[in-house]
Amino acid sequence: MISNIKNKIIKLKKKIKLYEYFYNVLNISLVSDYKYDKLMEYLYKLEHKYKFINSNDSPTKKIGDNFLNEFKISNHLLPMLSLDSVYNKDRVLNFYNYIKKCVKKEYFDFCCELKIDGVALNVLYKDGSLVHALTRGNGYSGEDVTSNINIINNLPRKLLGMQFPEILEVRGEVFMLKSDFINLNKNLNKNFSNPRNIASGSLRKNKKLSNVNLNRKLFFFAYGIGFVKPENYFLSHFNMLKKLKSFGFCINAYNLYCNSLKKIFSFFYKSVLLKEKLNFEIDGIVIKVDSIKYQKKIGHTYKFPKWAIALKFDTEILKSKVLGVDFKVGRTGVITPVANLSPINFSGVIVKNVSIYNENEIKKLNLKIGSYVFVKRSGNVIPKIVKVINNKFEKEIIFPVICPCCKSNLLFNKKKKTSRCINGIFCKKQKEKLILHFFSKNGFYINGIGPKLIKKLVNLNYINNPLDVFNLNIKILCKLDKINKKSASNIVNRLRKFKNINFFNFIYSLGIPEVGISTSKNISEEFSSLKEMMNASYKRFIKIKNIGNKVAKNIFNFINSSNNIKYINRISKVIKILF
Numbered sequence: 001m002i003s004n005i006k007n008k009i010i011k012l013k014k015k016i017k018l019y020e021y022f023y024n025v026l027n028i029s030l031v032s033d034y035k036y037d038k039l040m041e042y043l044y045k046l047e048h049k050y051k052f053i054n055s056n057d058s059p060t061k062k063i064g065d066n067f068l069n070e071f072k073i074s075n076h077l078l079p080m081l082s083l084d085s086v087y088n089k090d091r092v093l094n095f096y097n098y099i100k101k102c103v104k105k106e107y108f109d110f111c112c113e114l115k116i117d118g119v120a121l122n123v124l125y126k127d128g129s130l131v132h133a134l135t136r137g138n139g140y141s142g143e144d145v146t147s148n149i150n151i152i153n154n155l156p157r158k159l160l161g162m163q164f165p166e167i168l169e170v171r172g173e174v175f176m177l178k179s180d181f182i183n184l185n186k187n188l189n190k191n192f193s194n195p196r197n198i199a200s201g202s203l204r205k206n207k208k209l210s211n212v213n214l215n216r217k218l219f220f221f222a223y224g225i226g227f228v229k230p231e232n233y234f235l236s237h238f239n240m241l242k243k244l245k246s247f248g249f250c251i252n253a254y255n256l257y258c259n260s261l262k263k264i265f266s267f268f269y270k271s272v273l274l275k276e277k278l279n280f281e282i283d284g285i286v287i288k289v290d291s292i293k294y295q296k297k298i299g300h301t302y303k304f305p306k307w308a309i310a311l312k313f314d315t316e317i318l319k320s321k322v323l324g325v326d327f328k329v330g331r332t333g334v335i336t337p338v339a340n341l342s343p344i345n346f347s348g349v350i351v352k353n354v355s356i357y358n359e360n361e362i363k364k365l366n367l368k369i370g371s372y373v374f375v376k377r378s379g380n381v382i383p384k385i386v387k388v389i390n391n392k393f394e395k396e397i398i399f400p401v402i403c404p405c406c407k408s409n410l411l412f413n414k415k416k417k418t419s420r421c422i423n424g425i426f427c428k429k430q431k432e433k434l435i436l437h438f439f440s441k442n443g444f445y446i447n448g449i450g451p452k453l454i455k456k457l458v459n460l461n462y463i464n465n466p467l468d469v470f471n472l473n474i475k476i477l478c479k480l481d482k483i484n485k486k487s488a489s490n491i492v493n494r495l496r497k498f499k500n501i502n503f504f505n506f507i508y509s510l511g512i513p514e515v516g517i518s519t520s521k522n523i524s525e526e527f528s529s530l531k532e533m534m535n536a537s538y539k540r541f542i543k544i545k546n547i548g549n550k551v552a553k554n555i556f557n558f559i560n561s562s563n564n565i566k567y568i569n570r571i572s573k574v575i576k577i578l579f
Helices: 002-024 033-049 089-103 146-151 178-187 195-203 207-213 237-246 261-277 292-298 359-365 428-438 451-459 466-470 485-497 503-509 517-526 530-534 538-542 549-559 562-574
Strands: 073-075 110-116 119-126 129-135 141-143 167-175 219-229 255-258 282-289 308-312 316-329 335-346 349-355 372-377 384-389 410-413 418-421 500-502 576-578
Touching: 002 033, 089 261, 089 282, 089 292, 089 308, 110 219, 110 237, 110 261, 119 195, 119 219, 129 141, 129 146, 146 195, 167 195, 178 195, 219 237, 237 255, 237 292, 255 261, 261 282, 261 316, 282 292, 316 428, 335 359, 335 372, 335 418, 349 372, 428 451, 428 466, 466 562, 500 503, 503 517, 503 530, 503 576, 530 562, 538 549, 549 562
Parallel strands: 500 576
Antiparallel strands: 073 141, 110 255, 110 282, 119 129, 119 167, 167 219, 282 308, 316 335, 316 372, 335 349, 372 384, 410 418
Protein backbone atom coordinates (compact mmCIF):
# COMPACT_ATOMS: atom_id res chain seq x y z
CA MET A 1 0.00 0.00 0.00
CA ILE A 2 2.81 2.46 0.92
CA SER A 3 4.51 1.84 -2.42
CA ASN A 4 1.21 2.63 -4.21
CA ILE A 5 0.87 5.91 -2.29
CA LYS A 6 4.50 6.77 -3.05
CA ASN A 7 3.98 6.11 -6.78
CA LYS A 8 0.79 8.21 -6.72
CA ILE A 9 2.69 11.16 -5.14
CA ILE A 10 5.58 10.82 -7.64
CA LYS A 11 3.17 10.80 -10.62
CA LEU A 12 1.25 13.77 -9.20
CA LYS A 13 4.47 15.77 -8.73
CA LYS A 14 5.58 15.01 -12.31
CA LYS A 15 2.21 16.11 -13.68
CA ILE A 16 2.21 19.38 -11.71
CA LYS A 17 5.85 20.14 -12.64
CA LEU A 18 5.01 19.61 -16.32
CA TYR A 19 2.06 22.02 -16.07
CA GLU A 20 4.29 24.57 -14.26
CA TYR A 21 7.05 24.30 -16.89
CA PHE A 22 4.62 24.92 -19.75
CA TYR A 23 2.93 27.79 -17.86
CA ASN A 24 6.01 29.56 -16.43
CA VAL A 25 8.55 28.95 -19.20
CA LEU A 26 6.63 28.32 -22.42
CA ASN A 27 3.64 30.55 -21.54
CA ILE A 28 1.22 27.74 -22.39
CA SER A 29 -1.66 26.76 -20.10
CA LEU A 30 -2.21 22.99 -20.38
CA VAL A 31 -4.94 23.00 -17.69
CA SER A 32 -7.28 25.53 -16.09
CA ASP A 33 -6.24 27.33 -12.89
CA TYR A 34 -9.05 25.47 -11.12
CA LYS A 35 -7.72 22.02 -12.11
CA TYR A 36 -4.11 23.01 -11.26
CA ASP A 37 -5.13 24.34 -7.83
CA LYS A 38 -7.13 21.19 -7.10
CA LEU A 39 -4.13 18.98 -8.00
CA MET A 40 -1.90 21.06 -5.71
CA GLU A 41 -4.48 20.82 -2.92
CA TYR A 42 -4.58 17.01 -3.33
CA LEU A 43 -0.76 16.84 -3.22
CA TYR A 44 -0.73 18.94 -0.02
CA LYS A 45 -3.18 16.50 1.60
CA LEU A 46 -1.16 13.43 0.59
CA GLU A 47 2.12 14.96 1.80
CA HIS A 48 0.52 16.02 5.09
CA LYS A 49 -0.91 12.53 5.66
CA TYR A 50 2.23 10.62 4.61
CA LYS A 51 4.96 12.94 5.93
CA PHE A 52 7.68 10.29 5.64
CA ILE A 53 7.27 10.36 1.81
CA ASN A 54 7.74 14.15 1.77
CA SER A 55 10.63 15.63 -0.25
CA ASN A 56 12.20 19.05 -0.75
CA ASP A 57 11.72 18.96 -4.54
CA SER A 58 7.91 18.99 -4.19
CA PRO A 59 5.95 21.72 -6.05
CA THR A 60 4.25 22.46 -2.70
CA LYS A 61 7.58 23.80 -1.40
CA LYS A 62 8.49 25.87 -4.44
CA ILE A 63 6.95 28.95 -6.00
CA GLY A 64 8.42 28.15 -9.42
CA ASP A 65 12.11 28.05 -10.30
CA ASN A 66 12.05 27.74 -14.09
CA PHE A 67 14.42 30.45 -15.39
CA LEU A 68 15.38 31.27 -18.99
CA ASN A 69 19.15 31.12 -19.59
CA GLU A 70 19.36 34.49 -21.37
CA PHE A 71 18.38 36.53 -18.28
CA LYS A 72 20.53 37.50 -15.32
CA ILE A 73 19.13 36.19 -12.01
CA SER A 74 18.89 38.67 -9.11
CA ASN A 75 17.58 38.37 -5.57
CA HIS A 76 14.46 40.06 -4.24
CA LEU A 77 15.19 42.12 -1.12
CA LEU A 78 12.16 40.47 0.51
CA PRO A 79 10.59 37.18 -0.69
CA MET A 80 7.94 37.64 -3.40
CA LEU A 81 5.51 34.92 -2.37
CA SER A 82 2.56 33.48 -4.25
CA LEU A 83 -1.06 33.42 -3.00
CA ASP A 84 -3.08 30.52 -1.63
CA SER A 85 -6.14 30.08 -3.87
CA VAL A 86 -9.59 29.05 -2.64
CA TYR A 87 -12.86 28.53 -4.49
CA ASN A 88 -15.61 28.58 -1.84
CA LYS A 89 -17.00 30.54 1.11
CA ASP A 90 -16.08 27.90 3.69
CA ARG A 91 -12.37 28.28 2.94
CA VAL A 92 -12.66 32.08 3.25
CA LEU A 93 -14.43 31.59 6.60
CA ASN A 94 -11.54 29.36 7.75
CA PHE A 95 -9.09 32.10 6.69
CA TYR A 96 -11.13 34.74 8.57
CA ASN A 97 -11.26 32.67 11.77
CA TYR A 98 -7.51 31.97 11.55
CA ILE A 99 -6.77 35.73 11.32
CA LYS A 100 -9.11 36.39 14.26
CA LYS A 101 -7.20 33.83 16.32
CA CYS A 102 -3.82 35.33 15.34
CA VAL A 103 -4.64 38.98 16.06
CA LYS A 104 -6.87 38.13 19.06
CA LYS A 105 -9.48 40.69 18.06
CA GLU A 106 -13.14 40.38 17.11
CA TYR A 107 -13.02 43.10 14.44
CA PHE A 108 -10.18 43.98 12.09
CA ASP A 109 -9.90 45.53 8.64
CA PHE A 110 -9.34 44.02 5.21
CA CYS A 111 -8.40 45.44 1.85
CA CYS A 112 -9.96 43.63 -1.14
CA GLU A 113 -8.74 44.02 -4.72
CA LEU A 114 -9.49 42.46 -8.09
CA LYS A 115 -7.08 39.65 -8.98
CA ILE A 116 -5.61 40.60 -12.35
CA ASP A 117 -4.80 37.63 -14.58
CA GLY A 118 -1.33 38.71 -15.69
CA VAL A 119 2.35 38.34 -14.78
CA ALA A 120 3.81 39.34 -11.40
CA LEU A 121 6.65 41.86 -11.50
CA ASN A 122 8.89 43.25 -8.72
CA VAL A 123 10.31 46.74 -9.41
CA LEU A 124 13.08 48.22 -7.23
CA TYR A 125 13.51 51.98 -6.71
CA LYS A 126 16.41 53.71 -4.93
CA ASP A 127 16.13 57.42 -4.12
CA GLY A 128 13.09 57.50 -6.43
CA SER A 129 14.84 56.05 -9.52
CA LEU A 130 14.10 52.66 -11.08
CA VAL A 131 17.02 50.25 -10.54
CA HIS A 132 15.73 46.97 -11.96
CA ALA A 133 12.61 44.87 -12.66
CA LEU A 134 12.49 41.17 -11.74
CA THR A 135 9.98 38.39 -12.45
CA ARG A 136 8.67 36.47 -9.43
CA GLY A 137 10.96 33.53 -10.29
CA ASN A 138 11.18 31.15 -7.34
CA GLY A 139 9.94 33.81 -4.92
CA TYR A 140 13.44 34.54 -3.61
CA SER A 141 15.17 35.46 -6.87
CA GLY A 142 13.85 36.35 -10.32
CA GLU A 143 14.87 37.07 -13.91
CA ASP A 144 16.11 40.59 -14.55
CA VAL A 145 13.79 41.85 -17.34
CA THR A 146 14.72 45.55 -16.96
CA SER A 147 15.72 45.70 -20.64
CA ASN A 148 12.17 44.78 -21.70
CA ILE A 149 10.13 47.14 -19.52
CA ASN A 150 10.09 49.76 -22.30
CA ILE A 151 6.85 48.09 -23.45
CA ILE A 152 5.14 48.87 -20.11
CA ASN A 153 3.90 52.38 -20.87
CA ASN A 154 2.60 53.30 -17.41
CA LEU A 155 5.49 52.08 -15.23
CA PRO A 156 7.23 55.15 -13.69
CA ARG A 157 11.00 55.37 -14.23
CA LYS A 158 11.16 58.05 -11.52
CA LEU A 159 8.80 58.41 -8.56
CA LEU A 160 6.76 61.60 -8.24
CA GLY A 161 6.91 63.91 -5.25
CA MET A 162 9.59 64.23 -2.58
CA GLN A 163 8.33 62.08 0.32
CA PHE A 164 9.03 58.63 -1.16
CA PRO A 165 11.09 56.00 0.75
CA GLU A 166 14.85 55.74 0.25
CA ILE A 167 14.50 52.11 -0.97
CA LEU A 168 11.22 50.68 -2.23
CA GLU A 169 10.26 47.36 -3.85
CA VAL A 170 6.90 47.68 -5.61
CA ARG A 171 5.00 44.53 -6.58
CA GLY A 172 2.36 44.51 -9.28
CA GLU A 173 0.79 42.75 -12.24
CA VAL A 174 1.80 43.20 -15.88
CA PHE A 175 -1.05 42.60 -18.32
CA MET A 176 -2.37 43.35 -21.79
CA LEU A 177 -5.74 45.00 -22.43
CA LYS A 178 -8.35 42.78 -24.09
CA SER A 179 -8.77 45.32 -26.92
CA ASP A 180 -5.00 45.41 -27.59
CA PHE A 181 -4.91 41.60 -27.56
CA ILE A 182 -7.67 41.42 -30.22
CA ASN A 183 -5.87 44.02 -32.38
CA LEU A 184 -2.54 42.18 -32.02
CA ASN A 185 -4.11 38.94 -33.29
CA LYS A 186 -5.65 40.83 -36.23
CA ASN A 187 -2.52 42.78 -37.18
CA LEU A 188 -0.16 39.79 -36.97
CA ASN A 189 -2.76 37.39 -38.40
CA LYS A 190 -2.15 35.11 -35.41
CA ASN A 191 -4.34 33.22 -32.97
CA PHE A 192 -2.64 33.76 -29.59
CA SER A 193 -4.49 31.91 -26.83
CA ASN A 194 -4.88 34.65 -24.18
CA PRO A 195 -3.54 38.07 -23.06
CA ARG A 196 -1.72 36.62 -20.03
CA ASN A 197 0.51 34.41 -22.18
CA ILE A 198 1.33 37.35 -24.48
CA ALA A 199 2.21 39.57 -21.50
CA SER A 200 4.52 36.90 -20.05
CA GLY A 201 6.10 36.08 -23.41
CA SER A 202 6.70 39.74 -24.28
CA LEU A 203 8.25 40.55 -20.91
CA ARG A 204 10.67 37.64 -21.20
CA LYS A 205 11.58 37.99 -24.88
CA ASN A 206 15.20 37.86 -26.00
CA LYS A 207 16.80 41.32 -26.51
CA LYS A 208 17.22 40.51 -30.21
CA LEU A 209 13.44 40.44 -30.53
CA SER A 210 12.85 43.79 -28.78
CA ASN A 211 11.48 45.28 -32.04
CA VAL A 212 8.67 42.68 -31.84
CA ASN A 213 8.03 43.70 -28.22
CA LEU A 214 7.51 47.34 -29.21
CA ASN A 215 4.30 46.28 -30.99
CA ARG A 216 2.93 44.89 -27.75
CA LYS A 217 1.55 47.41 -25.25
CA LEU A 218 1.62 46.21 -21.66
CA PHE A 219 0.28 47.84 -18.49
CA PHE A 220 1.24 47.64 -14.83
CA PHE A 221 -1.04 47.82 -11.79
CA ALA A 222 0.76 48.11 -8.42
CA TYR A 223 -0.81 45.95 -5.69
CA GLY A 224 1.80 45.80 -2.91
CA ILE A 225 5.32 46.29 -1.62
CA GLY A 226 8.33 44.20 -0.65
CA PHE A 227 11.30 45.75 1.11
CA VAL A 228 10.94 49.39 2.20
CA LYS A 229 13.35 51.73 3.96
CA PRO A 230 12.43 53.22 6.40
CA GLU A 231 10.73 50.02 7.59
CA ASN A 232 7.61 51.59 9.14
CA TYR A 233 6.89 53.95 6.23
CA PHE A 234 3.54 52.23 5.54
CA LEU A 235 1.07 51.24 8.29
CA SER A 236 -2.01 50.30 6.26
CA HIS A 237 -2.29 48.34 2.99
CA PHE A 238 -5.21 50.47 1.77
CA ASN A 239 -3.36 53.71 2.48
CA MET A 240 -0.21 52.26 0.96
CA LEU A 241 -2.09 51.86 -2.35
CA LYS A 242 -3.05 55.55 -2.18
CA LYS A 243 0.59 56.48 -1.52
CA LEU A 244 1.80 54.42 -4.48
CA LYS A 245 -0.73 56.24 -6.66
CA SER A 246 0.73 59.57 -5.50
CA PHE A 247 4.21 58.28 -6.51
CA GLY A 248 2.94 57.82 -10.11
CA PHE A 249 1.83 54.17 -10.12
CA CYS A 250 -1.47 53.05 -11.62
CA ILE A 251 -3.69 51.38 -9.03
CA ASN A 252 -6.73 49.29 -9.87
CA ALA A 253 -9.69 51.55 -9.04
CA TYR A 254 -11.88 48.63 -7.95
CA ASN A 255 -10.88 47.96 -4.35
CA LEU A 256 -12.62 47.83 -0.98
CA TYR A 257 -11.71 48.71 2.59
CA CYS A 258 -13.96 46.73 4.95
CA ASN A 259 -14.21 44.70 8.18
CA SER A 260 -16.90 42.08 7.47
CA LEU A 261 -17.26 38.84 5.55
CA LYS A 262 -20.60 40.03 4.18
CA LYS A 263 -18.94 42.99 2.44
CA ILE A 264 -16.11 40.76 1.16
CA PHE A 265 -18.57 38.35 -0.49
CA SER A 266 -20.61 41.25 -1.87
CA PHE A 267 -17.40 42.62 -3.46
CA PHE A 268 -16.72 39.17 -4.92
CA TYR A 269 -20.14 38.95 -6.61
CA LYS A 270 -19.80 42.49 -7.94
CA SER A 271 -16.48 41.46 -9.46
CA VAL A 272 -18.31 38.65 -11.30
CA LEU A 273 -20.48 41.30 -12.99
CA LEU A 274 -17.41 43.43 -13.74
CA LYS A 275 -15.52 40.52 -15.32
CA GLU A 276 -17.12 40.88 -18.76
CA LYS A 277 -17.19 44.70 -18.69
CA LEU A 278 -13.52 45.28 -17.86
CA ASN A 279 -10.90 45.73 -20.59
CA PHE A 280 -8.51 43.35 -18.79
CA GLU A 281 -8.75 39.78 -17.51
CA ILE A 282 -9.50 39.02 -13.85
CA ASP A 283 -9.82 35.59 -12.23
CA GLY A 284 -11.12 36.47 -8.77
CA ILE A 285 -10.41 38.80 -5.85
CA VAL A 286 -7.57 39.06 -3.33
CA ILE A 287 -8.42 39.49 0.38
CA LYS A 288 -5.65 41.01 2.51
CA VAL A 289 -5.36 41.96 6.17
CA ASP A 290 -5.06 45.76 6.02
CA SER A 291 -2.74 46.41 8.98
CA ILE A 292 0.95 46.03 8.02
CA LYS A 293 1.68 45.39 11.72
CA TYR A 294 -0.77 42.46 11.73
CA GLN A 295 0.62 41.19 8.42
CA LYS A 296 4.07 40.88 10.01
CA LYS A 297 2.62 39.25 13.12
CA ILE A 298 0.63 36.66 11.13
CA GLY A 299 3.64 35.86 8.92
CA HIS A 300 3.93 33.46 6.00
CA THR A 301 4.74 29.91 4.95
CA TYR A 302 7.61 29.14 2.57
CA LYS A 303 5.18 29.68 -0.31
CA PHE A 304 2.24 31.87 0.81
CA PRO A 305 1.60 34.87 3.07
CA LYS A 306 -0.84 33.75 5.80
CA TRP A 307 -2.49 37.19 5.88
CA ALA A 308 -3.78 37.12 2.29
CA ILE A 309 -5.87 34.76 0.19
CA ALA A 310 -7.18 34.66 -3.39
CA LEU A 311 -10.88 33.87 -3.77
CA LYS A 312 -10.98 32.77 -7.39
CA PHE A 313 -13.88 32.33 -9.76
CA ASP A 314 -14.90 28.68 -9.60
CA THR A 315 -14.19 28.12 -13.30
CA GLU A 316 -17.14 30.32 -14.21
CA ILE A 317 -19.88 32.18 -12.38
CA LEU A 318 -22.37 33.88 -14.69
CA LYS A 319 -25.50 35.96 -14.21
CA SER A 320 -28.95 34.92 -15.47
CA LYS A 321 -32.66 35.44 -14.75
CA VAL A 322 -35.28 32.95 -13.49
CA LEU A 323 -38.02 32.76 -16.14
CA GLY A 324 -40.04 30.02 -14.43
CA VAL A 325 -39.89 26.82 -12.40
CA ASP A 326 -40.84 23.25 -13.39
CA PHE A 327 -41.44 20.48 -10.87
CA LYS A 328 -39.94 17.17 -11.97
CA VAL A 329 -41.00 13.76 -10.63
CA GLY A 330 -38.05 11.46 -9.89
CA ARG A 331 -37.79 7.66 -10.03
CA THR A 332 -38.63 7.32 -6.33
CA GLY A 333 -41.38 9.97 -6.49
CA VAL A 334 -39.32 12.84 -5.04
CA ILE A 335 -40.37 16.21 -6.48
CA THR A 336 -37.43 18.36 -7.65
CA PRO A 337 -37.90 22.03 -8.61
CA VAL A 338 -35.95 23.04 -11.73
CA ALA A 339 -35.39 26.73 -12.51
CA ASN A 340 -35.82 27.77 -16.17
CA LEU A 341 -33.19 30.43 -16.88
CA SER A 342 -32.45 32.89 -19.63
CA PRO A 343 -29.70 30.98 -21.55
CA ILE A 344 -26.11 31.36 -20.30
CA ASN A 345 -22.98 30.24 -22.13
CA PHE A 346 -20.33 28.39 -20.07
CA SER A 347 -17.40 28.13 -22.51
CA GLY A 348 -19.63 26.76 -25.27
CA VAL A 349 -22.05 24.86 -23.00
CA ILE A 350 -25.50 26.52 -23.01
CA VAL A 351 -27.33 26.19 -19.69
CA LYS A 352 -31.08 26.87 -19.51
CA ASN A 353 -32.15 24.78 -16.50
CA VAL A 354 -30.74 24.41 -12.99
CA SER A 355 -31.96 22.03 -10.27
CA ILE A 356 -32.89 23.71 -6.95
CA TYR A 357 -33.01 20.41 -4.96
CA ASN A 358 -36.10 21.01 -2.76
CA GLU A 359 -38.60 23.50 -1.30
CA ASN A 360 -36.26 24.32 1.58
CA GLU A 361 -33.53 25.43 -0.87
CA ILE A 362 -35.99 27.83 -2.56
CA LYS A 363 -36.70 29.46 0.83
CA LYS A 364 -33.02 29.48 1.80
CA LEU A 365 -32.04 31.25 -1.43
CA ASN A 366 -35.16 33.48 -1.30
CA LEU A 367 -35.60 32.54 -4.95
CA LYS A 368 -38.52 33.90 -6.97
CA ILE A 369 -39.63 33.94 -10.59
CA GLY A 370 -37.97 37.04 -12.03
CA SER A 371 -34.97 36.92 -9.65
CA TYR A 372 -31.50 37.53 -11.04
CA VAL A 373 -29.15 34.69 -10.13
CA PHE A 374 -25.45 33.88 -10.19
CA VAL A 375 -24.85 30.38 -11.55
CA LYS A 376 -21.63 28.44 -10.95
CA ARG A 377 -20.29 25.62 -13.09
CA SER A 378 -16.92 23.94 -12.41
CA GLY A 379 -15.56 21.76 -15.22
CA ASN A 380 -18.35 19.38 -16.13
CA VAL A 381 -20.09 19.65 -12.77
CA ILE A 382 -23.86 20.24 -12.66
CA PRO A 383 -24.64 24.01 -12.59
CA LYS A 384 -25.70 25.48 -9.24
CA ILE A 385 -27.32 28.76 -8.15
CA VAL A 386 -24.97 30.38 -5.62
CA LYS A 387 -26.54 33.81 -5.12
CA VAL A 388 -29.88 35.52 -5.74
CA ILE A 389 -30.55 39.22 -6.38
CA ASN A 390 -34.21 40.07 -5.96
CA ASN A 391 -36.09 42.89 -7.68
CA LYS A 392 -39.61 44.36 -7.58
CA PHE A 393 -40.90 42.46 -10.65
CA GLU A 394 -41.02 39.04 -9.01
CA LYS A 395 -43.52 36.27 -8.35
CA GLU A 396 -43.43 33.81 -5.48
CA ILE A 397 -42.62 30.17 -6.33
CA ILE A 398 -45.51 28.03 -5.10
CA PHE A 399 -44.51 24.46 -4.36
CA PRO A 400 -47.17 21.94 -5.48
CA VAL A 401 -49.24 19.91 -2.99
CA ILE A 402 -50.30 17.39 -5.65
CA CYS A 403 -48.13 15.43 -8.09
CA PRO A 404 -47.57 17.37 -11.36
CA CYS A 405 -47.93 14.08 -13.25
CA CYS A 406 -50.63 11.87 -11.68
CA LYS A 407 -52.36 14.53 -9.49
CA SER A 408 -52.19 12.38 -6.34
CA ASN A 409 -51.45 14.07 -2.99
CA LEU A 410 -47.79 14.59 -2.12
CA LEU A 411 -46.27 13.40 1.15
CA PHE A 412 -43.84 15.83 2.84
CA ASN A 413 -40.85 14.36 4.69
CA LYS A 414 -39.93 16.81 7.48
CA LYS A 415 -36.54 15.19 8.13
CA LYS A 416 -35.38 15.20 4.49
CA LYS A 417 -37.42 18.33 3.66
CA THR A 418 -38.67 16.69 0.47
CA SER A 419 -42.11 16.22 -1.10
CA ARG A 420 -42.83 12.83 -2.64
CA CYS A 421 -45.48 11.23 -4.81
CA ILE A 422 -46.33 7.86 -3.25
CA ASN A 423 -48.36 6.62 -6.21
CA GLY A 424 -45.43 4.44 -7.38
CA ILE A 425 -45.80 2.83 -10.81
CA PHE A 426 -49.32 4.29 -11.07
CA CYS A 427 -47.57 7.62 -11.63
CA LYS A 428 -46.44 7.66 -15.29
CA LYS A 429 -43.25 9.65 -14.61
CA GLN A 430 -42.11 7.25 -11.88
CA LYS A 431 -42.97 4.29 -14.07
CA GLU A 432 -41.03 5.78 -16.99
CA LYS A 433 -37.94 6.50 -14.87
CA LEU A 434 -38.05 3.08 -13.19
CA ILE A 435 -37.99 1.36 -16.59
CA LEU A 436 -35.33 3.77 -17.88
CA HIS A 437 -33.15 2.94 -14.85
CA PHE A 438 -33.56 -0.80 -15.47
CA PHE A 439 -32.36 -0.42 -19.10
CA SER A 440 -29.63 2.16 -18.33
CA LYS A 441 -25.93 1.60 -19.17
CA ASN A 442 -25.15 0.23 -15.70
CA GLY A 443 -28.29 -1.92 -15.70
CA PHE A 444 -29.73 -4.18 -18.41
CA TYR A 445 -28.32 -2.20 -21.34
CA ILE A 446 -29.72 -3.05 -24.77
CA ASN A 447 -28.88 -0.84 -27.74
CA GLY A 448 -32.07 0.76 -29.09
CA ILE A 449 -34.03 0.63 -25.82
CA GLY A 450 -33.53 4.27 -24.91
CA PRO A 451 -35.40 7.20 -23.26
CA LYS A 452 -37.39 8.25 -26.35
CA LEU A 453 -38.74 4.74 -27.01
CA ILE A 454 -39.58 4.05 -23.36
CA LYS A 455 -41.33 7.42 -22.97
CA LYS A 456 -43.55 6.73 -26.00
CA LEU A 457 -44.40 3.22 -24.79
CA VAL A 458 -45.31 4.43 -21.27
CA ASN A 459 -47.42 7.36 -22.53
CA LEU A 460 -49.43 5.00 -24.76
CA ASN A 461 -49.81 2.49 -21.87
CA TYR A 462 -48.05 -0.29 -23.81
CA ILE A 463 -45.66 -1.01 -20.91
CA ASN A 464 -46.04 -0.77 -17.10
CA ASN A 465 -42.77 -2.36 -15.91
CA PRO A 466 -39.45 -3.66 -17.32
CA LEU A 467 -40.97 -7.14 -17.87
CA ASP A 468 -43.43 -5.72 -20.42
CA VAL A 469 -40.50 -4.52 -22.56
CA PHE A 470 -39.41 -8.15 -23.14
CA ASN A 471 -42.93 -8.95 -24.38
CA LEU A 472 -42.95 -6.24 -27.07
CA ASN A 473 -43.71 -7.35 -30.63
CA ILE A 474 -43.38 -5.86 -34.10
CA LYS A 475 -47.10 -4.99 -34.28
CA ILE A 476 -46.98 -2.81 -31.11
CA LEU A 477 -43.71 -1.11 -32.07
CA CYS A 478 -44.95 -0.21 -35.54
CA LYS A 479 -47.77 1.81 -33.94
CA LEU A 480 -45.15 4.27 -32.66
CA ASP A 481 -44.07 7.37 -34.62
CA LYS A 482 -40.89 7.06 -36.71
CA ILE A 483 -40.57 3.28 -36.22
CA ASN A 484 -40.91 1.17 -39.37
CA LYS A 485 -41.14 -2.60 -39.66
CA LYS A 486 -37.36 -3.06 -40.05
CA SER A 487 -36.55 -0.99 -36.93
CA ALA A 488 -39.24 -2.80 -34.94
CA SER A 489 -37.85 -6.16 -36.06
CA ASN A 490 -34.31 -5.17 -34.97
CA ILE A 491 -35.56 -4.14 -31.50
CA VAL A 492 -37.50 -7.39 -31.00
CA ASN A 493 -34.50 -9.48 -32.13
CA ARG A 494 -32.22 -7.67 -29.65
CA LEU A 495 -34.70 -8.27 -26.81
CA ARG A 496 -34.77 -12.00 -27.63
CA LYS A 497 -31.01 -12.29 -28.12
CA PHE A 498 -29.65 -10.28 -25.15
CA LYS A 499 -31.11 -11.80 -22.01
CA ASN A 500 -27.93 -12.31 -19.96
CA ILE A 501 -26.96 -9.85 -17.22
CA ASN A 502 -24.16 -9.75 -14.63
CA PHE A 503 -25.35 -10.04 -11.03
CA PHE A 504 -24.07 -6.55 -10.05
CA ASN A 505 -25.80 -4.97 -13.10
CA PHE A 506 -29.03 -6.73 -12.11
CA ILE A 507 -28.80 -5.42 -8.51
CA TYR A 508 -28.25 -1.89 -9.87
CA SER A 509 -31.17 -2.21 -12.33
CA LEU A 510 -33.61 -2.85 -9.46
CA GLY A 511 -33.35 0.80 -8.45
CA ILE A 512 -32.88 0.24 -4.69
CA PRO A 513 -32.71 3.72 -3.06
CA GLU A 514 -29.09 4.96 -2.67
CA VAL A 515 -27.59 1.81 -4.22
CA GLY A 516 -25.28 2.84 -7.04
CA ILE A 517 -23.03 0.75 -9.26
CA SER A 518 -20.10 0.45 -6.78
CA THR A 519 -22.43 -0.63 -3.94
CA SER A 520 -24.06 -3.11 -6.35
CA LYS A 521 -20.61 -4.62 -7.06
CA ASN A 522 -19.86 -4.92 -3.34
CA ILE A 523 -23.20 -6.69 -2.76
CA SER A 524 -22.66 -9.08 -5.69
CA GLU A 525 -19.27 -10.13 -4.25
CA GLU A 526 -20.93 -11.07 -0.96
CA PHE A 527 -23.52 -13.52 -2.40
CA SER A 528 -23.20 -16.49 -4.71
CA SER A 529 -26.88 -16.49 -5.80
CA LEU A 530 -29.96 -14.27 -6.00
CA LYS A 531 -31.76 -16.55 -3.55
CA GLU A 532 -28.96 -16.11 -0.97
CA MET A 533 -29.23 -12.31 -1.28
CA MET A 534 -33.04 -12.35 -1.00
CA ASN A 535 -32.85 -14.36 2.24
CA ALA A 536 -30.04 -12.28 3.81
CA SER A 537 -30.49 -10.48 7.12
CA TYR A 538 -30.02 -6.77 7.77
CA LYS A 539 -26.87 -7.60 9.81
CA ARG A 540 -25.28 -9.31 6.84
CA PHE A 541 -25.81 -6.26 4.61
CA ILE A 542 -24.29 -3.90 7.15
CA LYS A 543 -21.07 -5.97 7.18
CA ILE A 544 -20.56 -5.41 3.45
CA LYS A 545 -17.82 -2.93 2.43
CA ASN A 546 -18.92 0.75 2.37
CA ILE A 547 -22.52 -0.01 3.40
CA GLY A 548 -23.84 1.90 6.41
CA ASN A 549 -27.04 1.63 8.46
CA LYS A 550 -29.16 3.69 6.09
CA VAL A 551 -28.24 1.82 2.88
CA ALA A 552 -28.43 -1.57 4.64
CA LYS A 553 -31.97 -0.68 5.76
CA ASN A 554 -32.93 0.39 2.22
CA ILE A 555 -31.70 -2.93 0.76
CA PHE A 556 -33.32 -5.05 3.48
CA ASN A 557 -36.68 -3.25 3.20
CA PHE A 558 -36.60 -3.47 -0.60
CA ILE A 559 -36.02 -7.23 -0.79
CA ASN A 560 -38.68 -7.88 1.90
CA SER A 561 -41.45 -5.93 0.17
CA SER A 562 -44.08 -8.43 -1.14
CA ASN A 563 -44.47 -6.51 -4.44
CA ASN A 564 -40.70 -6.45 -4.99
CA ILE A 565 -40.39 -10.19 -4.20
CA LYS A 566 -43.05 -10.99 -6.83
CA TYR A 567 -41.42 -8.67 -9.37
CA ILE A 568 -37.87 -10.10 -8.82
CA ASN A 569 -39.16 -13.69 -9.05
CA ARG A 570 -40.95 -12.94 -12.32
CA ILE A 571 -38.07 -11.09 -13.97
CA SER A 572 -35.47 -13.70 -12.91
CA LYS A 573 -37.45 -16.27 -14.94
CA VAL A 574 -37.28 -14.13 -18.09
CA ILE A 575 -33.56 -13.21 -17.96
CA LYS A 576 -30.39 -15.12 -17.04
CA ILE A 577 -28.30 -13.69 -14.19
CA LEU A 578 -24.55 -14.37 -14.45
CA PHE A 579 -22.70 -14.95 -11.15
